[in-house]
Amino acid sequence: xxxxxxxxxxxxxxxxxxxxxxxxxxxxxxxxxxxxxxxxxxxxxxxxxxxxxxxxxxxxxxxxxxxxxxxxxxxxxxxxxxxxxxxxxxxxxxxxxxxxxxxxxxxxxxxxxxxxxxxxxxxxxxxxxxxxxxxxxxxxxxxxxxxxxxxxxxxxxxxxxxxxxxxxxxxxxxxxxxxxxxxxxxxxxxxxxxxxxxxxxxxxxxxxxxxxxxxxxxxxxxxxxxxxxxxxxxxxxxxxxxxxxxxxxxxxxxxxxxxxxxxxxxxxxxxxxxxxxxxxxxxxxxxxxxxxxxxxxxxxxxxxxxxxxxxxxxxxxxxxxxxxxxxxxxxxxxxxxxxxxxxxxxxxxxxxxxxxxxxxxxxxxxxxxxxxxxxxxxxxxxxxxxxxxxxxxxxxxxxxxxxxxxxxxxxxxxxxxxxxxxxxxxxxxxxxxxxxxxxxxxxxxxxxxxxxxxxxxxxxxxxxxxxxxxxxxxxxxxxxxxxxxxxxxxxxxxxxxxxxxxxxxxxxxxxxxxxxxxxxxxxxxxxxxxxxxxxxxxxxxxxxxxxxxxxxxxxxxxxxxxxx
Numbered sequence: 001x002x003x004x005x006x007x008x009x010x011x012x013x014x015x016x017x018x019x020x021x022x023x024x025x026x027x028x029x030x031x032x033x034x035x036x037x038x039x040x041x042x043x044x045x046x047x048x049x050x051x052x053x054x055x056x057x058x059x060x061x062x063x064x065x066x067x068x069x070x071x072x073x074x075x076x077x078x079x080x081x082x083x084x085x086x087x088x089x090x091x092x093x094x095x096x097x098x099x100x101x102x103x104x105x106x107x108x109x110x111x112x113x114x115x116x117x118x119x120x121x122x123x124x125x126x127x128x129x130x131x132x133x134x135x136x137x138x139x140x141x142x143x144x145x146x147x148x149x150x151x152x153x154x155x156x157x158x159x160x161x162x163x164x165x166x167x168x169x170x171x172x173x174x175x176x177x178x179x180x181x182x183x184x185x186x187x188x189x190x191x192x193x194x195x196x197x198x199x200x201x202x203x204x205x206x207x208x209x210x211x212x213x214x215x216x217x218x219x220x221x222x223x224x225x226x227x228x229x230x231x232x233x234x235x236x237x238x239x240x241x242x243x244x245x246x247x248x249x250x251x252x253x254x255x256x257x258x259x260x261x262x263x264x265x266x267x268x269x270x271x272x273x274x275x276x277x278x279x280x281x282x283x284x285x286x287x288x289x290x291x292x293x294x295x296x297x298x299x300x301x302x303x304x305x306x307x308x309x310x311x312x313x314x315x316x317x318x319x320x321x322x323x324x325x326x327x328x329x330x331x332x333x334x335x336x337x338x339x340x341x342x343x344x345x346x347x348x349x350x351x352x353x354x355x356x357x358x359x360x361x362x363x364x365x366x367x368x369x370x371x372x373x374x375x376x377x378x379x380x381x382x383x384x385x386x387x388x389x390x391x392x393x394x395x396x397x398x399x400x401x402x403x404x405x406x407x408x409x410x411x412x413x414x415x416x417x418x419x420x421x422x423x424x425x426x427x428x429x430x431x432x433x434x435x436x437x438x439x440x441x442x443x444x445x446x447x448x449x450x451x452x453x454x455x456x457x458x459x460x461x462x463x464x465x466x467x468x469x470x471x472x473x474x475x476x477x478x479x480x481x482x483x484x485x486x487x488x489x490x491x492x493x494x495x496x497x498x499x500x501x502x503x504x505x506x507x508x509x510x511x512x513x514x515x516x517x518x519x520x521x522x523x524x525x526x527x528x529x530x531x532x533x534x535x536x537x538x539x540x541x542x543x544x545x546x547x548x549x550x551x552x553x554x555x556x557x558x559x560x561x562x563x564x
Contacts, residue, residue, distance in 0.1 A: 101126060216261050247272060354393065354474045
């Protein structure tokens with residue numbers, strides 16, 4: 001341990017001067033007598049910490065404590081597993097290959113079931129597009145062409161024999177490269193693990209195979225679930241190759257938006273599904289915490305991680321969530337909750353909360369903001385025209401920004417512990433991403449971490465009370481970073497969908513200019529604009545029904561980037 005950068009030289013004596021400097025880091029102050037007392041007691045504590053750090057727990061091992069989004073004393077009715085889709089007419093199969101690849105799952109499913117389209121042919125169309133386009137977007141890490149062809153052939157054979165698995169039968173998809181796939185590399189977007197080949201499939205990989213979906217390949221995760229940068233480059237936005245696709249489900253957003261899969265699966269610990277959906281102009285669904293198994297999934301934060309789909313349309317995401325939903329006894333935090341979706345429910349009874357402040361600027365942590373565009377304001381107006389009751393609200397006055405520390409502290413104590421203690425953080429591609437955050441986390445007192453969890457419980461309680469007055473909350477995806485943080489930490493579901501477009505200059509590849517244009521006088525390009533619904537725990541069905549109706553009225557989801 002002598003060379004361990006996180007422990008230092010244990011032979012160095014702890015003195016009163018050591019404590020005086022350490023007090024500055026922890027925001028405390030002791031008396032002279034108290035310092036003398038600590039000088040005598042702390043060496044034993046340091047010895048215990050050193051012993052703790054000598055342990056090498058297996059990577060998936062999570063803390064003995066786990067998060068439950070459900071409040072004590074609150075009843076959460078179990079739902080029946082129902083999937084009642086809209087009765088919208090499906091057009092005939094297009095003759096244009098690109099139009100087929102950009103079609104939503106609802107259309108592809110119908111064409112496959114009615115034998116207008118084989119899974120084998122559809123898979124070949126996607127593989128050809130991937131071969132032609134993916135390298136420009138830096139969005140695929142591993143293409144599983146042989147696996148995809150074998151699965152597609154099997155699905156066609158089953159359909160001919162009369163076996164139909166449901167709406168994902170024969171539909172090709174991609175996986176964020178954080179899900180274990182037996183015999184196929186799972187790199188987590190990090191060069192340190194690019195040769196890592198799991199021996200088992202993640203739980204959701206098994207579920208999707210059972211549903212009949214065809215795996216095209218593994219798409220980019222930002223390095224260790226941070227941003228859009230990975231060991232192969234920066235994942236690009238199909239609408240503007242000078243922009244990032246968002247992260248950390250970067251490849252999921254880019255590939256689906258570019259028609260390189262029918263849908264994709266991502267993960268979200270702090271907007272990592274909603275963000276690329278917003279940036280790439282598609283639909284991203286972050287389910288209720290615990291609804292979808294995380295077994296076999298790279299974890300950044302055990303109490304925040306969620307698995308969800310990125311799709312062409314809202315109803316596509318309902319279809320995929322129905323396949324992913326289910327209790328898993330091997331997944332820490334898994335909750336046994338049914339999932340019901342009915343597109344025909346009466347939306348006029350719903351009360352939707354919003355704040356006019358959220359429709360002024362978008363940004364992160366009250367910095368890097370830019371003005372909301374007409375598309376978001378139009379979406380709010382159209383939402384009101386649906387007959388719902390719009391209710392002006394304000395978030396409870398709480399220090400939401402402090403909740404950011406939960407992600408860094410859990411990551412530092414679990415997944416990234418070995419990288420930090422060994423000094424291998426210096427080998428990461430993105431030195432402005434995880435490394436400074438994880439090093440800073442080493443100086444966060446455990447006592448204050450538990451106080452932070454008490455704040456989280458208060459946020460959960462206050463948000464529960466707010467949602468007693470409204471059924472859902474609506475805003476531009478980044479109209480309120482406090483709202484994003486709050487629902488992230490309470491475990492509540494959210495969905496981002498396209499509201500329209502704006503002509504804007506390119507937004508940069510660095511987080512410091514993530515929202516603002518790099519050059520306000522630069523050439524403009526069509527930029528998707530997104531809005532988001534957040535709902536009560538486990539009420540994705542109602543949220544999806546309302547989002548689908550808004551999507552239908554806005555009628556802007558069909559436009560595709562000119563990536564061809």
